[in-house]
Amino acid sequence: MPELLCDPREWQNAPLEHTLEQVQTRIPQRFEMALLHGILHHDKAGHMVIGMHQSQPTDFWVRGHIPGRPLMPGVVIVEMSAQLCAWLASFELPMKPNQMIGFGGIDDVRFRSQVAPGEKVLLAAKVESIRRGIGFFRTQAYVRGELVYEGLILGTVV
Numbered sequence: 001m002p003e004l005l006c007d008p009r010e011w012q013n014a015p016l017e018h019t020l021e022q023v024q025t026r027i028p029q030r031f032e033m034a035l036l037h038g039i040l041h042h043d044k045a046g047h048m049v050i051g052m053h054q055s056q057p058t059d060f061w062v063r064g065h066i067p068g069r070p071l072m073p074g075v076v077i078v079e080m081s082a083q084l085c086a087w088l089a090s091f092e093l094p095m096k097p098n099q100m101i102g103f104g105g106i107d108d109v110r111f112r113s114q115v116a117p118g119e120k121v122l123l124a125a126k127v128e129s130i131r132r133g134i135g136f137f138r139t140q141a142y143v144r145g146e147l148v149y150e151g152l153i154l155g156t157v158v
Contacts, residue, residue, distance in 0.1 A: 001147075002140075002147070002150055004140065004147065005048065005124035005125075005138065005139075005140050006041075006048075006122075006124045006140075008122045008145050008146070008147075009145045011040050011041065011052075011122055012120070012122065012145065014040045014041070015040075016038040016039065016040060016052075017040060017041060018038060018039035018042070019038055020034065020037050020038055022039070023036050023037075023038065023039060023051075023087060026086075026087050026090040027083055027086045027090070027100070027101075028100055029083055032060045033079075035053055035076065035079055035080035035083055036052075036053065036080055036083040036084055036087060036123070037051075037052055037053050038051060038052050039051050042088075044091065046126070047088070047092065047126060047127035048088075048124065048125065048126040048127070049084060049087065049124070049125050050122065050123065050124050051080075051087070051122075051123045051124075051125075052120060052121065052122055052123065053080045053120070053121040053123065054120050054121075055072060055115065055116075055117055055118060055119050055120070056117065056118065057117040057118055059117060061073055061076055062117045070116065070117055071114045071115065071116065072114070072115035072117075072119075072121075074109075074111050074149070077115065077121070077141050077149045078106060078109065078149075078151065078153075080121065080123060080141070081123055081125065081139040081141060081151065082103045082153050082155070084123045084124075084125045084139065085101070085125050085135070085153045085155050086100070086101040086155060088125050088127065089101040089135045089137075089155050092127055092135060093130060093133060093135055093157055094133075094157075099157050099158065100157075100158060101155045101156065102155065102156050102157070102158035103153070103154075103155065104134065104154035104155055104156040105153075105154040106151050106152065106153055106154070107151065107152040107154070108150070108151055108152050109149070109150070109151035109152075110149070110150050111149050112146075112147050112148055112149065112150070113146060113147075114148070119143050119144070121141050121142070121148075122142040122143075123139070123140070123141050123142075124139065124140045124141075124142075125137045125138070125139045125153070126138045126139075128152065133156060133157040134154060134155070134156045134157075135154070135155045135156075136153075136154055137152070137153045137154075138150075138152055139152070139153050
């Protein structure tokens with residue numbers, strides 16, 4: 001079992017430090033693609049952030065992804081983790097006003113359990129390294145206090 005970036009039980013019912021509206025001042029995703037619903041904790045000195053996504057039975061993927069037994073697609077979990085990395089990178093990487101962080105790739109991804117509609121997903125991201133405008137972030141997602149996803153996300157200034 002990998003080392004956890006945080007204790008998800010500690011953050012399950014924590015209040016938001018930054019709301020969806022505040023998140024959207026730093027990342028561009030909107031409407032059904034605004035998957036990072038809030039920030040629970042930002043440790044600037046530790047280069048780490050904890051965010052959340054509250055899934056709903058009406059989410060865009062529910063109706064068509066395994067009808068009768070809908071499961072959150074892995075690509076959705078990766079996207080919400082990438083949005084968390086973009087939010088963190090907006091504090092870590094130097095950018096001009098017209099720039100943003102773009103998704104550059106993923107490595108070492110593992111899905112360890114399933115996410116059903118209506119479940120709250122806690123997300124954690126930590127800077128592994130930053131080199132020449134490219135950030136490498138260790139990411140994890142948790143549901144019901146258990147690790148459901150982990151991966152290394154690469155973000156680049158675009």
